[in-house]
Amino acid sequence: MERFDLNTCIRVKEWLSTAVKRIIIIPHVNPDGDAIGASLGLNDVMLHAGFDSQVIVPNDYPVYLNWLGSEGIPLIFEQNAEKCRKLIDQADALFFLDFNDSKRLGKLEDYLSTKLTPIVLIDHHPDPQIKAEYLFSDTDVSSTAELVYDFIEAIDLLDHLGPLGANALLTGIIADTGSFSHNASRHSTYQIVGELINRGAEKERINESLFNNFSEKRMRLLGHCLSEKMEIFPQYRSALIWLSSKELKKFDFHPGDTEGFVNYPLSIKGVVFSAFFMEKNDLVKISFRSKGSFPTNEFCAAHFNGGGHRNASGGETKLPIEEALALFRSLLPQYSEELEKDFKLFIHEAGRAS
Ligand code: 5GP
Ligand code: MN
Secondary structure (H helix, E strand, O other): OOOOOOHHHHHHHHHHHHHHOOOEEEEEEOHHHHOOOOHHHHHHHHHHHOOOEEEEEEEEHHHHOOOOOOOOOOOOOOOOHHHHHHHHHHOOOEEOOOOHHHHHHHOOOHHHOOOOOEEEEEEEOOOOOOOOOEOOOOOOOOHHHHHHHHHHHHHHHHHHOOHHHHHHHHHHHHHHOOOOOOOOOOOHHHHHHHHHHHHHOOHHHHHHHHOOOOOOHHHHEEEEEEEEHHEEEEEEEEEEEEOHHHHHHOOOOOOOOOOOOHHHHOOOOOOEEEEEEEEEEEEOEEEEEOOOOHHHHHHHHHHOOEOOOOOOOEEEEOOHHHHHHHHHHHHHHHHHHHHHHHHHHOOOOOOOOO
16 A cells, blocks of 8 residues: 555554554544544454454544444543543553644543553644654545545455444545545545445435534524624635634534534635634634635644644634634734735636626
8 A cells, every 4th residue: 555654554464463452542632523433434444353442532522423333332531531541551552543742632641641552643634743653644635534444455454344434434534525625636535435335335324414414503503603703804815703602502502513614704705714713611712724725724833722734723722712812813914915825816707807
């Protein structure tokens, strides 16, 4: 498999077959469709291949992902810490999926920092900061789920991928590409999607579960955001939506309800950079998205304690929300040149006679 270094593949295969029985698979905190899909897909394969495998998520995940992977229900560390600790203690191998920095382990970070268990990292974020024995990192891929497919093929376990695993991996790919609308222009992605469908993945069902499966209150919260809470900064080609904890309570917020809200302003002509701020317990959680070359991950790392991909990143701040918003607004002027460049890239009338 040319995506990965052949030597590493041979080493990991040998190690798995000689020294590993118990596997723990861990995705990032606040797991999304790719984190859960990639984890459950790998778990399905490992179970069928005869390993004793378990997914442990740092905290709860959106209910719309519950239908995936009935053979391997994830344990939630924040709700079942003692059992999770015991399983981690017994593990021969830890698989970290869909993150590049141990800060993204949430409350598991401290516990795992004391462990010497070998780590396999499978991820598509830039610049991995995790010390892993085996590293499978590629930023040039749609999703971690796609990388997991390549990984299991590379170590000759593809025969163990069943319909549950195929559904989970396709969920990861569809979630991270917004149903093939971004970061999905490579031939290899569609080859893998074809293989997953061959193995029983149900594209329509996945689409329904990810995009047409919301509560009435979530729909109204989205309406509220778009009509009352969206600020547009035309001179900076940017937009902002924010929600207070009071508003979230009013609309009966559940994890996952605001997934995708940050994308809406990008469908306005002329907007290439979008931010979403949300008050969450004692901090403000932030999401950034861009179209084109504007590096939201660098913006986020510089000002809002986070990172991610160029066009999709996130972070958090302990500043009160009003101050966090004021900071964001005050930063835009210094990026105006870069944002203007991307705006020009997206003017579709360019060249048309007026
Ligand atoms: P979202 O906006 O959907 O929460 O996250 C988008 C992307 O940003 C994620 O795939 C992840 O790469 C990154 N991300 C989100 N939150 C954080 C964070 O708190 N820290 C870091 N380093 N990356 C984040
Ligand atoms: Mn991902």
